[in-house]
Amino acid sequence: MDSAANKQTVTRFNIEVIQQGRREAFEALMAPDFVNWSAPPQARGAEGMWNTFENVLRPALSDLKVVIHEQLCEGDKVTTRKSITGVHSGSLMGIEPTGRAVSIDAIDIVRVTDGQYREHWGVNNLAAVVGALRIPPSPDRSGT
Template identity: 35%
Template sequence: MDVRQEDDAAIAVVRRNSLEVQGGGDWDLFDKLWSDDFVDHTPQPGAGADKAGVKGLYLGIREAFPDFSPEIHWQVAADNLVTTYKTYHGTHRGEFLGIAPTGRKVSFYTVDVMRVVDGKITEHWGVATLLDLLQQLGAVPRFGASAE
């Protein structure tokens, strides 16, 4: 397999994770796509830095936002690393980060880098606009907003 084919295969793994696992709740596929020795270098609040931690995070997000869906804007790959820029959308129907359901529709964006080796996700680095999400849920005031 040449380098371009390896990059395309790695992108396909990460895309399937975004669309079918995160967006579709396919937990059997999660177990196939994620390496047992996975390491998250930037775990989200309350999530572990291993495969079980990520699965718990994903389950919690889908419980809080049953219609959770990713919109992939672009992906690039080099040297087994896939960078993805995407926006997540959902409706807050369950508790999330200690915040009771609000029924609000939200969206926030992320930039993720995932290492894919032998068809499995082995590492992750990423940033997400969680402050924006918390503001949309009413848990944190928006900057410049007057007190209500």
């Protein structure tokens, strides 16, 4: 596949799987031998990734959206800089809903072959977002 097709595969995953929670898209886009190198060893397969989106992020964030800021492709690897946004309306890693807007920034590298995810490496600021949600908001002192 060419660079444009590989980028489209990654875009489709971000919109249809992460944002929309479509299991059939997930199954179509994941290679049987997929490895998520950013996950703990026991969760490196495809189901570990599905669990993160379907059982951690989606229940915690209403109005979840994925915004792709930039994509670069070299060979079979697509690098994506993105934000996952939403409103903290459900429990997130033990933190009860705050009603606050959140933005999780991430950079992913995905190896795509034959239109499927084969490998994933990524970094994100989820730990910082969770830490910020633990801090009570300061009162509005603007008078408005």
